[in-house]
Amino acid sequence: xxxxxxxxxxxxxxxxxxxxxxxxxxxxxxxxxxxxxxxxxxxxxxxxxxxxxxxxxxxxxxxxxxxxxxxxxxxxxxxxxxxxxxxxxxxxxxxxxxxxxxxxxxxxxxxxxxxxxxxxxxxxxxxxxxxxxxxxxxxxxxxxxxxxxxxxxxxxxxxxxxxxxxxxxxxx
Amino acid sequence: xxxxxxxxxxxxxxxxxxxxxxxxxxxxxxxxxxxxxxxxxxxxxxxxxxxxxxxxxxxxxxxxxxxxxxxxxxxxxxxxxxxxxxxxxxxxxxxxxxxxxxxxxxxxxxxxxxxxxxxxxxxxxxxxxxxxxxxxxxxxxxxxxxxxxxxxxxxxxxxxxxxxxxxxxxxxxxxxxxxxxxxxxxxxxxxxxxxxxxxxxxxxxxxxxxxxxxxxxxxxxxxxxxxxxxxxxxxxxxxxxxxxxxxxxxxxxxxxxxxxxxxxxxxxxxxxxxxxxxxxxxxxxxxxxxxxxxxxxxxxxxxxxxxxxxxxxxxxxxxxxxxxxxxxxxxxxxxxxxxxxxxxxxxxxxxxxxxxxxxxxxxxxxxxxxxxxxxxxxxxxxxxxxxxxxxxxxxxxxxxxxxxxxxxxxxxxxxxxxxxxxxxxxxxxxxxxxxxxxxxxxxxxxxxxxxxxxxxxxxxxxxxxxxxxxxxxxxxxxxxxxxxxxxxxxxxxxxxxxxxxx
Numbered sequence: 053x054x055x056x057x058x059x060x061x062x063x064x065x066x067x068x069x070x071x072x073x074x075x076x077x078x079x080x081x082x083x084x085x086x087x088x089x090x091x092x093x094x095x096x097x098x099x100x101x102x103x104x105x106x107x108x109x110x111x112x113x114x115x116x117x118x119x120x121x122x123x124x125x126x127x128x129x130x131x132x133x134x135x136x137x138x139x140x141x142x143x144x145x146x147x148x149x150x151x152x153x154x155x156x157x158x159x160x161x162x163x164x165x166x167x168x169x170x171x172x173x174x175x176x177x178x179x180x181x182x183x184x185x186x187x188x189x190x191x192x193x194x195x196x197x198x199x200x201x202x203x204x205x206x207x208x209x210x211x212x213x214x215x216x217x218x219x220x221x222x223x224x
Numbered sequence: 225x226x227x228x229x230x231x232x233x234x235x236x237x238x239x240x241x242x243x244x245x246x247x248x249x250x251x252x253x254x255x256x257x258x259x260x261x262x263x264x265x266x267x268x269x270x271x272x273x274x275x276x277x278x279x280x281x282x283x284x285x286x287x288x289x290x291x292x293x294x295x296x297x298x299x300x301x302x303x304x305x306x307x308x309x310x311x312x313x314x315x316x317x318x319x320x321x322x323x324x325x326x327x328x329x330x331x332x333x334x335x336x337x338x339x340x341x342x343x344x345x346x347x348x349x350x351x352x353x354x355x356x357x358x359x360x361x362x363x364x365x366x367x368x369x370x371x372x373x374x375x376x377x378x379x380x381x382x383x384x385x386x387x388x389x390x391x392x393x394x395x396x397x398x399x400x401x402x403x404x405x406x407x408x409x410x411x412x413x414x415x416x417x418x419x420x421x422x423x424x425x426x427x428x429x430x431x432x433x434x435x436x437x438x439x440x441x442x443x444x445x446x447x448x449x450x451x452x453x454x455x456x457x458x459x460x461x462x463x464x465x466x467x468x469x470x471x472x473x474x475x476x477x478x479x480x481x482x483x484x485x486x487x488x489x490x491x492x493x494x495x496x497x498x499x500x501x502x503x504x505x506x507x508x509x510x511x512x513x514x515x516x517x518x519x520x521x522x523x524x525x526x527x528x529x530x531x532x533x534x535x536x537x538x539x540x541x542x543x544x545x546x547x548x549x550x551x552x553x554x555x556x557x558x559x560x561x562x563x564x565x566x567x568x569x570x571x572x573x574x575x576x577x578x579x580x581x582x583x584x585x586x587x588x589x590x591x592x593x594x595x596x597x598x599x600x601x602x603x604x605x606x607x608x609x610x611x612x613x614x615x616x617x618x619x620x621x622x623x624x625x626x627x628x629x630x631x632x633x634x635x636x637x638x639x640x641x642x643x644x645x646x647x648x649x650x651x652x653x654x655x656x657x658x659x660x661x662x663x664x665x666x667x668x669x670x671x672x673x674x675x676x677x678x679x680x681x682x683x684x685x686x687x688x689x690x691x692x693x694x695x696x697x698x699x700x701x702x703x704x705x706x707x708x709x710x711x712x713x714x715x716x717x718x719x720x721x722x723x724x725x726x
Contacts, residue, residue, distance in 0.1 A: 064654075067653060067654075068387075068390075068653075069652075071390075071653040071655065075393055075397075078397075078490045079396075079400075082415070085415055086414070086415075089407075089412055089413070089414045089415075090412050090413065091300060091412065092410040092411070092412045093410040094679040094683075095408070095409070095675045095679045095683060096678045096681075096682070096683025096684060096685075097672065097683065098675055098678055099410075099412075099413060100407035100410055100412035103399070103667075103671045103674075104400060104414060104415075107396050107399050107401065107403070108398050108681050110392075111397065111400070113395040114389050114392050114396065115389075115393060117389055118389040118393065119392065121389065123526060132690075141447070141448065143446040144445065144446050144447070145446070147445045147446060147592045148442050148445055148446045151441060151442060151445045152438075152442060152645070155438065155441075155620065155641065155644075156641060158624075159624070159634070159637050159638060159640075159641055162634065163626075163634055167625075167628075171621050171624075174269050174617070174620075174621070175617050175618065175621060178617040178620070179613055179614060179617050181445070182444075182613050182616075182617075183613045186612075191367070193626055194614075197618075200346050201621060202621065204632060205621065205622070205625060209625060209629070215628075215629050215632075216632070217625070217628065218628075218634065
């Protein structure tokens with residue numbers, strides 16, 4: 053029987069602490085960058101900088117609150133040695149990262165190789181990556197679908213709705 | 225009344241108009257269902273075609289596309305957890321859990337029926353109250369609009385889920401992201417780093433599609449084979465729900481439709497926000513708010529009734545004031561102008577025949593939408609039986625197409641990638657995406673009216689309180705905050721007291 057490997061998930065309190073700290077830094081970055089916004093006019097005390105600054109400050113306060121709200125209970129949990137969560141099935145991180153990289157590559161190369169070619173390549177690789185059944189028959193079926201879908205999508209959009217999809221600079 | 229009936233009769237006896245409306249509703253539903261495509265795009269594609277048609281054929285076609293497009297979003301929202309249009313974001317909250325437990329057909333049935341009823345209610349309100357509401361809306365200035373948009377942020381409370389700080393952070397991030405680009409009024413560049421593409425800011429469509437579509441793909445690939453098996457789908461009879469269930473939703477339907485109409489009237493807000501607001505209102509007024517998000521009927525009813533009701537609401541300022549409430553009504557305004565007509569205060573006296581034609585076309589399109597989607601339920605549900613291994617990558621390619629078509633640049637597709645990663649991180653850290661969208665949509669409007677109001681008040685906030693409408697909104701907001709902060713404490717004190725009395 054194919055049993056999935058089990059792993060302990062990250063403590064939710066620790067996860068919230070990490071989220072709080074990361075978000076605080078993001079809001080801080082937005083706040084610091086707001087000083088580079090040029091002030092062209094002022095309406096009362098409000099300028100183009102005011103809203104981003106006010107929102108960043110509110111964001112920093114809320115993120116700090118989120119961090120502290122979870123940090124103290126987490127420390128108490130650690131002292132008491134409690135807070136162990138139930139095991140969950142291990143996730144396929146490699147598949148996730150590869151899928152993301154594949155999608156980024158698809159978008160990055162679309163201008164050069166065109167919508168149809170890149171869509172065929174992306175669809176085929178993505179389907180093969182996540183498919184459990186990798187028999188020759190199944191792979192051939194996925195290949196046919198990968199070729200058929202972009203072609204079926206391209207023509208109505210290009211000629212029906214006059215949408216200029218990337219043709220690929222290497223083919224020009 | 226007789227004139228209205230004769231307009232209805234003349235439209236029903238015009239086979240060309242009926243055929244075009246049927247085609248328009250069908251195309252609208254398809255555009256709405258495809259992630260990234262929207263009712264705006266559907267109307268934009270067919271707008272030039274109406275130039276060759278007369279007003280009594282061309283305008284009904286555009287309205288059919290509009291109504292079909294708004295309703296079609298529910299299909300992908302329920303079946304693949306990707307809202308086809310911003311109008312269906314809240315439909316995913318309960319539609320997806322329902323589909324996952326094998327009730328996809330029922331969820332679509334609920335969405336279809338209540339979309340239809342929402343449209344009908346809004347058309348009735350449009351007919352009865354258009355001149356009256358137009359008179360109120362004309363008094364709305366920057367103070368009132370600022371009050372309404374700022375007050376709408378309070379609704380984040382209803383969209384936060386279990387963790388309020390995370391919901392607030394999500395909304396604040398949405399506002400900050402909406403600040404990227406040119407500032408309102410003075411056009412100062414904010415966070416553009418000298419990039420031309422960023423000057424226009426991020427387009428709504430790729431942001432939305434990115435937040436929902438890419439995380440769904442990444443989540444699915446992380447899990448083992450079991451998730452790629454076909455989902456169990458129970459057979460659907462009729463629309464999938466009983467008369468008793470229907471009757472239990474009447475109050476929710478009326479409340480959500482009124483919210484949709486009210487928000488639809490306000491320029492720049494529209495159906496993208498109405499579904500979130502109505503969902504939040506339904507949750508806040510429910511006796512069992514914990515049911516929301518687990519696949520309850522109330523959530524789908526609130527979202528779908530309100531987004532379609534916003535159509536009638538958006539038509540009110542368009543017809544009576546000549547002000548388009550959103551991008552689709554702006555296209556419709558173009559459609560009227562192409563026919564040599566200018567909507568506005570005189571429209572109701574000079575072109576009453578066209579006004580009646582609009583009412584009739586909206587009702588007929590709503591019926592067509594109901595019929596098409598009713599017969600389509602079985603087809604849509606079959607989508608669930610397509611293995612995810614094939615469906616999800618294909619949906620991603622359609623999303624890319626949608627993101628590209630909304631901006632006509634690769635930057636639109638990059639926006640999808642960026643917000644896809646953001647959406648994935650949100651789901652990893654249990655941060656809700658809905659408040660982010662609310663902040664992203666309302667942020668620029670709120671800032672614009674704040675600065676306009678300050679300009680009018682010569683830099684002072686005090687003139688804001690000179691408006692009676694603003695005062696009422698402000699009082700409601702204060703009461704809402706007090707209730708949220710002190711409500712629980714009061715209820716805790718009241719309950720033990722009641723217990724001892726018993």
